[in-house]
Amino acid sequence: MRYGINGSGRMLTEGVPGVLAGLTEAEAAGFSSYWVAQVGLIDALTLIGAHGETGSPMEIGTAVISTWERHPHMLAAQALTTQALVGDRLIVGIGVNHQPHVEQSLRLPWEKPVRHMADYLAILQDLLATGRASFQGEAWSFDGEGARPSEGVPKVMIAALGDQMLRLAGRRTDGTILWCVGPKTIAAHIAPAINDAAAAADRPEPAIVCSIPVWVTDDPEPARGFLGAILADYAQLPSYRAMMDIEGVEGLGELSIVGDEAFVRDQLGEIERSGATDFTPVPMGGDPDEVARTMAVLTEAMG
Template sequence: MPADAQKRWGLTVPLTGVPLRDHRALISSLFELGYTDLWSAEVAGADAFTPLVLASEWDQRLRLGTAVVPVHTRGPAALAMSAAALADLAPGRFVLGIGASSETIVTGWNGIAYDPPFARTRDVLRFLRQAFAGEKVDGSFDSFTINRFRLEKAPEVPPALMLAALRPQMLRLAAREADGAITNWLSADDVRQVRAELGADKELAARIFVCVTEDAEMARNIGRFLIATYLTVPGYAAFHDWLGRGTAMKPMRDAWAAGDRNAAMAAVPVEILDDLIVHGTPEQCRTHINRYVENGLDTPIIAALPTGTNLVDTARALAPH
């Protein structure tokens, strides 16, 4: 953990099924409940920036972060402009998390070529460093060329830059050139392996999927769907091979590749479900999340999963105090 880091406790926004406009009362109360951070995502719901723009006006204390903005789906200049605007709204409180996303999102959904993910992420990171410093960026990177771009107004406090990182190469890039790394779909014990690659002096954040219910089978069934959907994506499959779960996940992957979604979900081992989906009472969930922190995670980012209860109440119940 960075020497000057405070104990952090983050929440993913927007909450599933809760309209953005209905988040104001919750966000305004989170700091008093002990939350320190709000982190957005960008898949097929809200974009990464809009929820944080709203949050910047509803609370002036929470740190705001994107986890993550894909590096392929916006041009480097457009990404820099959006980030600079949010940094201006929340000076010193904004973290720009960027990552390679997946070929499904980049090419399948956006019709954009999926450039080699490591090179694209590295080049966008380097471009952003220059742009946020107010420099004129002019020249060739390995994956794109920029001609004479300068932000009209560079942020007074440049945002911290963090990389989505699942395996050693990207974690080491984050250690060398970024302010930290963001990961997800890992267990509390996996944190040690990830931290060893990142090093001790950079921030490590992770999205943790949390199901507040004492019905363990309900939580596992939610987890079966999510794990079969996400962890068959090549990047996540390779991540879990590295973490040592390749053999345990092979029956799930084989069924998924054969087109049998139900068999794939049924093949997810219970121990993997209980490792990757935090579930139980609010107190049990907080205890499990704190195991991640004890193993080297700086910033837990809670993603509350819907179980039929009000997720606003769930978010409040999961507060650290």
């Protein structure tokens, strides 16, 4: 299992400078990947591009960009431009977001999300690979071509949780990026669906990227209570609620990996045995010492 870092926590607390610092630190430590969420009005691809080409092989991914706000032609242009800035190591992580956000904030109809994603991929992946696409779909259409600023082809992954989206991910993409998903759910639900779909389509084994908070501490109960409170909204979203129900937890306070070094190491082993190919935690801590202890365990786990 590969280890990366999800920098979304630093984005919320330290903004753009914190994430740029995190990218540099993760490269120096030897992590395999670093992930940046599309949070608020901070654009993930612009931020990644600002990091630039450093000669590091560490992959940098978006986890994730919502498809509703950007036509796939525009996202392809942004992604290829970003890749030209950072080198051939970009992963374009996308997702359909959630029905409440789409309907209440964007004022768009939530219709056929799987068809929406299938149409999106048809255009996006052709543009990323060749600079050309010709597709007429129900949700998205495009006919045209353009010069590509980067010769490499970025990987594409989707935030797939339900059966239909997992099958689409296995058939058409490089993998799935998970949030609010634990080892029981990966083993029983995520891995079988996406791996079977990839095998049926004669595609390589897809990545299963698991992200949850990790916090090394000698006093876990207050830490769990804090995480449960600040991340409570996730447990109310239907797609995440379904995953937590499979796992048998109420919220992220229970799902997160919180405890001393021995406990955290044991839980990392559970995730690896579940079938996850990558673990990209949000490192946490109540003070600098706990943050340092958390990072030390993750660095050690890389081997």
